[in-house]
Amino acid sequence: MQNFTFSNITKIVFGRGVEERVGREAAQYGRKVLLHYGGGHIVRSGLKARVEASLREAGLEIIELGGVQPNPRLSLVREGIELVRREGIDLILAVGGGSVIDSAKAIAIGVPYDGDVWDFFAGRAQAEESLPLGVVLTIPAAGSESSPSAVITNEDGWLKRGYTAIVMRPKFALLNPELTFSLPAYQTACGVADMTAHILERYFTNEPDVGFSDQLCEAALRGIIQEAPRAIAEPEDYGARANIMWAGTVAHNDLLGMGRIEDWASHGIEHELSAIYDTAHGAGLAIVFPAWMKYVYKHNPARFVQFAVRVFGVEQDFFNPERTILEGIRCLEEFFRRIGLPVRLQEADIPADRLEEMAAKATADGPLGSFVPLEKDDVLAIYQLANA
Amino acid sequence: MQNFTFSNITKIVFGRGVEERVGREAAQYGRKVLLHYGGGHIVRSGLKARVEASLREAGLEIIELGGVQPNPRLSLVREGIELVRREGIDLILAVGGGSVIDSAKAIAIGVPYDGDVWDFFAGRAQAEESLPLGVVLTIPAAGSESSPSAVITNEDGWLKRGYTAIVMRPKFALLNPELTFSLPAYQTACGVADMTAHILERYFTNEPDVGFSDQLCEAALRGIIQEAPRAIAEPEDYGARANIMWAGTVAHNDLLGMGRIEDWASHGIEHELSAIYDTAHGAGLAIVFPAWMKYVYKHNPARFVQFAVRVFGVEQDFFNPERTILEGIRCLEEFFRRIGLPVRLQEADIPADRLEEMAAKATADGPLGSFVPLEKDDVLAIYQLANA
Numbered sequence: 200m201q202n203f204t205f206s207n208i209t210k211i212v213f214g215r216g217v218e219e220r221v222g223r224e225a226a227q228y229g230r231k232v233l234l235h236y237g238g239g240h241i242v243r244s245g246l247k248a249r250v251e252a253s254l255r256e257a258g259l260e261i262i263e264l265g266g267v268q269p270n271p272r273l274s275l276v277r278e279g280i281e282l283v284r285r286e287g288i289d290l291i292l293a294v295g296g297g298s299v300i301d302s303a304k305a306i307a308i309g310v311p312y313d314g315d316v317w318d319f320f321a322g323r324a325q326a327e328e329s330l331p332l333g334v335v336l337t338i339p340a341a342g343s344e345s346s347p348s349a350v351i352t353n354e355d356g357w358l359k360r361g362y363t364a365i366v367m368r369p370k371f372a373l374l375n376p377e378l379t380f381s382l383p384a385y386q387t388a389c390g391v392a393d394m395t396a397h398i399l400e401r402y403f404t405n406e407p408d409v410g411f412s413d414q415l416c417e418a419a420l421r422g423i424i425q426e427a428p429r430a431i432a433e434p435e436d437y438g439a440r441a442n443i444m445w446a447g448t449v450a451h452n453d454l455l456g457m458g459r460i461e462d463w464a465s466h467g468i469e470h471e472l473s474a475i476y477d478t479a480h481g482a483g484l485a486i487v488f489p490a491w492m493k494y495v496y497k498h499n500p501a502r503f504v505q506f507a508v509r510v511f512g513v514e515q516d517f518f519n520p521e522r523t524i525l526e527g528i529r530c531l532e533e534f535f536r537r538i539g540l541p542v543r544l545q546e547a548d549i550p551a552d553r554l555e556e557m558a559a560k561a562t563a564d565g566p567l568g569s570f571v572p573l574e575k576d577d578v579l580a581i582y583q584l585a586n587a
Numbered sequence: 588m589q590n591f592t593f594s595n596i597t598k599i600v601f602g603r604g605v606e607e608r609v610g611r612e613a614a615q616y617g618r619k620v621l622l623h624y625g626g627g628h629i630v631r632s633g634l635k636a637r638v639e640a641s642l643r644e645a646g647l648e649i650i651e652l653g654g655v656q657p658n659p660r661l662s663l664v665r666e667g668i669e670l671v672r673r674e675g676i677d678l679i680l681a682v683g684g685g686s687v688i689d690s691a692k693a694i695a696i697g698v699p700y701d702g703d704v705w706d707f708f709a710g711r712a713q714a715e716e717s718l719p720l721g722v723v724l725t726i727p728a729a730g731s732e733s734s735p736s737a738v739i740t741n742e743d744g745w746l747k748r749g750y751t752a753i754v755m756r757p758k759f760a761l762l763n764p765e766l767t768f769s770l771p772a773y774q775t776a777c778g779v780a781d782m783t784a785h786i787l788e789r790y791f792t793n794e795p796d797v798g799f800s801d802q803l804c805e806a807a808l809r810g811i812i813q814e815a816p817r818a819i820a821e822p823e824d825y826g827a828r829a830n831i832m833w834a835g836t837v838a839h840n841d842l843l844g845m846g847r848i849e850d851w852a853s854h855g856i857e858h859e860l861s862a863i864y865d866t867a868h869g870a871g872l873a874i875v876f877p878a879w880m881k882y883v884y885k886h887n888p889a890r891f892v893q894f895a896v897r898v899f900g901v902e903q904d905f906f907n908p909e910r911t912i913l914e915g916i917r918c919l920e921e922f923f924r925r926i927g928l929p930v931r932l933q934e935a936d937i938p939a940d941r942l943e944e945m946a947a948k949a950t951a952d953g954p955l956g957s958f959v960p961l962e963k964d965d966v967l968a969i970y971q972l973a974n975a
Contacts (some may be wrong), residue, residue: 200601200764207595213846214590404962408826411810411834418759418806441588446799447845454842458601458833566837 222257229289297341342451389481464568610645617677685729730839777869853955
């Protein structure tokens, strides 16, 4: 087990109606708030009006910046940074899913920084400061509500890059599962694939002596696999929605990865898909992860046997580990398919004509991942397996 | 699932040699530190000297208060409060296990409080403030290093009472598994029983729709059951010690109980044993918990079947749930026995002549627990099952 530091200061307030508390929570961090959001959904659902009423009741002044797109764009982040500076805003409130939160995080670290915010994502600077950030979560998926990470897309070259800094953890996050009742099945499923992938990225490690957190990772996966089909079949089932929403946070609040060397190759491989084709991140992960597993399992068959047996209850073939492993990967694909996700590139209408270009971009900054470090040709082979 | 708030600010620094960082961490909270500890073990092992050197190097002035006993006493807490006030101490550093940390927590909330610190434990006051508190953990067991709770024994009547307040969470906790190499097998086992019980208290709930955290609780139990015998058989196995140490924190950092109504009857029932007979808390729990389970399982057989099947892999008898349940409880007893713990009162040399008195004291403030609220006669029956 590796040495580690676990420090997660995000206060999670979870349950029915918790968005009504946003004014009280936000008022602890200032008087002037940037209300950052995506499109019209939060307007139509009445959430925006409820949030604004709570903020005003707590005496906060609201400045708005909407228009965050999936795979949030650097240009809007820069616009937000200027707006926050010009208006003297004290804190940022993200109302939305992972894209909105990530955009808000980038604004929050960009404001006190003298240089260009892309420096952080390009690996040229470390963020030491951040404006305080609060969240009203509407989509359980990215886990960004209590993570120290953000992913931003630079339209200049469609570069999608992640950045992690401890100062980016939100101060508070309000999670009301009722807000997710109206999520379409496909978007729910994409969120489920995202949280599943967050656990898998931590699970596949070469680190020995991580038996306790192996168990936790496997349990979190089983919990998601158990609850997701229910949340999709009965979108207004509070219990199923609540379990999925909490799972999304736990999957990415760092607890499950402590002491482990995490991988994250599949996220890098997926980023090229969503950067070029605007594929939903979760759908891209459902395509990439099984392919990645098929490519790397020979590196540590025992871990893949354990995955198959413990996560999917595969009947172990003690004389043929490979059969057990492949059955485990098949079960993962079947789970993704069952909740309506693609598991091959062509099922997401992604053509195979730019695989080489994507593999080159994905590895432009060096090999991807740590379980098996992947060079360009490895990534290309994985794209091809995803196309098979 | 219940509404909940999860807010755990404790920074965990985990790994080999992390106690050397104590000065750097402590210096963030002041210049004058109360070094609070138990007996001579930390002197003999050289830990105290290492901690002092690190504190001095960071420019901190050290005032000492040793002598914390298992089941920490109110009289020493009061002495600590006076000492801290007199010396103008800025922060408290607990070097030890749960008893030392709990004693330090009580001092930390007692200092800024005008009344008597026992008011908190007697339910007559709520702590709103606390001195900052740091921890160097030497015994994985109580989870007190990142919990908001403390248990103190009032020698006037040998009342052992717990108290929880969010302000009691330590600011930082340094966990080096190497410090636990020298723990005797029995003490290691008692710690294991304590963390096991912390999970069981959360697991046995009437709350529906907690499938995700059920899985996490079961996984944490399996992880402990898997690693504990190894830590006892090979006390200097870093991996086993590290898994057990991290498990002790996760078992009680609140994460596993979120959205659930927790029970805690068994802790109340056990407290009478250790208050009167000074039984090690973990040994008392190993005796009480299986007896509690035998007494209450009919209230929700499905949950006990799930426990047996998922935690111990009991082969389910679909036609006879009770057989499955009792086999699960037997497996728990067998696990405790295997690591060298008593599972009956007489195995811990506890006579049966004061059971009625203990049952009366345990329920003096009202029924115990929430899974099945227990009156005096119920608690007596459980003591008798523990004596069977």
